[in-house]
Amino acid sequence: MMEIQSQPTNLTKEDVIKLIADFQQNQCDEAQERLVDHYKNLVHSIAYRYSKGGPMHEDIIQVGMLGLLGAIRRYDYSIGNAFEPFAIPTIVGEIKKYLRDKTWGIHVPRRIKDLGGKIKLAIEELTDHLQRSPKIIEIADHLGLSEEEVLEIMDAKNNYRVSSLDDVVENSSDGSSVVRIESVGEVEQGYEETERRLVLKDIFNVLNDTEKSVIHYIFGENLNQKDTGERLGISQMHVSRIKRQAISKLKQAAFLDT
CATH class of the missing domain: 1.10.10.10 (Winged helix-like DNA-binding domain superfamily/Winged helix DNA-binding domain)
Known part of the structure; x- marks a missing residue:
């Protein structure tokens, strides 16, 4: 099992959303730089899953950074959900597309x-x-x-x-x-969304049924924690705890080579 680099803790969820809004609305380079610095360990960890530290490692890191920048540009901050569940599949998808471009001549079944x-x-x-x-x-x-x-x-x-x-x-x-x-090589918005959906489907297997339901209601149906708790018959505090636990599991699933 590879060692997971810890996330920087200098930015809260609210800080991240404000920085993304500042970048999208004002093209603020400083906001983008702070976000990249905050999430660079995330990109490095995901990149290592695919490179195993091999000769393509630096290239894959750069591709992962492009995925991060794309996620920052496209994330809908108005919803107010955490950025990571959107960013991780976007970064992974960008890396997978890059690796596919390196091996496109494989025989098709x-x-x-x-x-x-x-x-x-x-x-x-x-x-x-x-x-x-x-x-x-x-x-x-x-x-x-x-x-x-x-x-x-x-x-x-x-x-x-x-x-x-x-x-x-x-x-x-x-x-x-x-x-x-x-x-070949042209990436449309629809493809990126499909890629993200497929990646999420793979890593969602690490969640139990309650965790999946919480993630679905909060991120899929955009319910708040109170309404989610009412749907599931649990307290808002319990929903908050389950959400944090589920997001942590999803991060681990994205980082680890299982």
Whole structure:
């Protein structure tokens, strides 16, 4: 088990949100620099998971930093939720895309090719019928697949980076729409949201049912801790404690190579 570098403690959650707001509203370089300094150990720890200290380590750190900067630019501070659950999948996704670009010529399994083609055709048929981009669940129902299988094929397509699947589409963060990847190496917002969803799905396995529910209500449905407690039949203080514990587990899951 690798040693996890501790997070700097000079910024509170509220400080982080204020700095992000200052950067997004005023393009404040000082705010961005403070955020990067605060989260640099987080980036280094995640980078080590993929580099194991090898020759690509410094490159992966730089890519992780780009992911952090992207998260700072896109984070919706108005909601008031913690930044880390948004930042970690964004950083991991950026690193994974970089590593895929290094290995895009791997042979694509027949199953990926076949289902990728069927998904592409289903998108075209459903778009014509619905006069809009279909939802992931609509694609799945059309093909007799589960949503997880559709997402798996989309993710596998991006893992192999092969031109025959360049037109397979990705879902937005809520699964309500899809966007095309026009060319190898082009990263669309929809792809980034799918990547984040898949990464979160993997690391959420470390949480127990109550922790998953708390994270879902607070970060998924934007409920406050009081309303979350009422949903679960527990006190607001208990919700706060479970949330802190769950976020800590998610950080560990993102850092550790399991």
